[in-house]
Amino acid sequence: MRLPYPTNVRIVQVPCTGRVDVLHLLKPLEQGADGVYVSGCLPGECHYISGNLKAAKRVARVQKLIEALGVEPERVGIVYNSASMGPQFAQCCRDITERLRALGPIYSKD
Template identity: 45%
Template sequence: MSEHRKPNTEHRNWQPKIIAFLCNWCSYAGADLAGVSRIQYPPNIRVIRVPCSGRINPIFVLKCLQNGFDGVLVSGCYPGDCHYISGNYYARRKFAILKTLLEFIGIEPGRVQFSWVSAGEGEKFAQVVKKVTDDVKKLGPAKRFVKRV
C-alpha cells in the first residue's frame, strides 16, 4: 500500500502509458487531422481504433488498468453525430456508471477520461491528449489495479 503514496519526484524519468480508444468515424480521424496538421501532442498515447464508442465494453477499460496502463482515454462522436445513429448515447450511459464506480472504488478521476472529438477537431484532439497526459503524470504510475504476476 505504501508504494503508491511515494512522491512523484521519484519517477522523474517516468513517462505514462495511456491507451486511447478512438471511434473510427470521428476521434480517430481527429487524431489523423492533428497529425497531418503537424499539431504537437504528447506521445504517451497508444491508439486502438474502434468502430464506435458504443463498442467499448467497460471490461476493456478495466483490463487496461489491470495490464498496467497508467491512464485510459475513450473518445467518440458528439451526441447526435454517431455514424450508427445512437451508439454514443448508449455509451454515454455506460461510461457514466463506469466512471462513478471507478472513482468510488478509489481510482483517481484523472486515470480514466472520456471525450467527444469530431473528425474536424485536430486541435481539440491534441488538447485532450495533453490534458489526459498531464493529469496522469500528476497522479504518477498506476499501481492500484495492476495485476501482480
C-alpha cells in the same frame, strides 16, 4: 493531420464508441495504464445514432466501479471530437496526459 500528441498515448480505433465495452476500459488499467479515455462523436452527431451515449454510460459505470475500489474516477473519461477536429483531439490528448501525470501512477512501483 499528423499533429503532435504525447508519445505515451495509445490509440485504439473502433467503428463506433458504442462498441467500447466495460472490459475495454478496465483491462488497460489492470495492465498498468494510468488512465483510459474514449474520444467519440459530438453529442447528437453520432454516425450510429446513439453509440456515444452508450459509451458515456459505460464510462460512468467504470468510474463508479473504480472509485469503489479506491482509484480516482478521473482516470477514466470520455471526450467528444469530430473527425475534422484534429487540433482539438491533439490538445485533449495533451490535457488528459497532464491530468493523469498530476494524479501520479495508478500503481506504486514498490
